Amino acid sequence: MKPTQCECDGYLFDFTDAINVFKFDETDASKPTFHGAPMKAVDLIAEFVDAYVFVELKDYSDQDPDAYNPSASGSTEEVEARRSSMKWLKNYLKYKYRDSLLFRQAEGKVDKPIHYVCLMTFDNALSNAFAKLLRPELPVARHRRWASGIVKSCHVINFERWKKNYPAWHVTKLIAT
Numbered sequence: 001m002k003p004t005q006c007e008c009d010g011y012l013f014d015f016t017d018a019i020n021v022f023k024f025d026e027t028d029a030s031k032p033t034f035h036g037a038p039m040k041a042v043d044l045i046a047e048f049v050d051a052y053v054f055v056e057l058k059d060y061s062d063q064d065p066d067a068y069n070p071s072a073s074g075s076t077e078e079v080e081a082r083r084s085s086m087k088w089l090k091n092y093l094k095y096k097y098r099d100s101l102l103f104r105q106a107e108g109k110v111d112k113p114i115h116y117v118c119l120m121t122f123d124n125a126l127s128n129a130f131a132k133l134l135r136p137e138l139p140v141a142r143h144r145r146w147a148s149g150i151v152k153s154c155h156v157i158n159f160e161r162w163k164k165n166y167p168a169w170h171v172t173k174l175i176a177t
Helices: 076-106 124-137 159-165
Strands: 005-008 011-015 020-023 044-047 052-058 114-120 153-157 169-173
Touching: 005 020, 005 044, 011 044, 011 052, 052 076, 076 114, 076 124, 114 124, 114 159, 124 153, 124 159, 153 159, 159 169
Parallel strands: 052 114, 114 153
Antiparallel strands: 005 011, 011 169, 020 044, 044 052
16 A cells, blocks of 8 residues: 555545544554553554545445534434534544644644644535534634644545545545454
8 A cells, every 4th residue: 555545443544645644543553653541543654745534434424424413313302312413523523633733733643734624424404503613612713822723724524525625635435344
């Protein structure tokens, strides 16, 4: 496998213009990117000349994506349950990024701007809703007292938008054998 490719959760990512790509949420203790600390980690990191891209992949294609969509329910109980699910997922994505940032800071690898991309199997409307919830939790704007920002950009997109926004970065679903 080329250093620009990485297998992750049943998908092959190919960042053709990257310096390096690796699975950051490594579970194999023999691999050099294994952390072992009781913290969360994004699925993979792509390093470029001028930036890092943290990628978190969530494939809900075998589940009901509306489980996270309060507007797709009827009863008050369903709305509340879906809001709770949406809040849980938003927090999960937030802490995946924050913990990964801490890991990378400890490794001395926060020397370039970081872009966070959550690739999900939601439709555009639900992806946009998640982006609106997540961005304020990971401030893109730099505070006047900070030496650097927390994240350069934060995106929640689906596979269709991934292809449109990042045509040079290919994602292929691997066939289970």
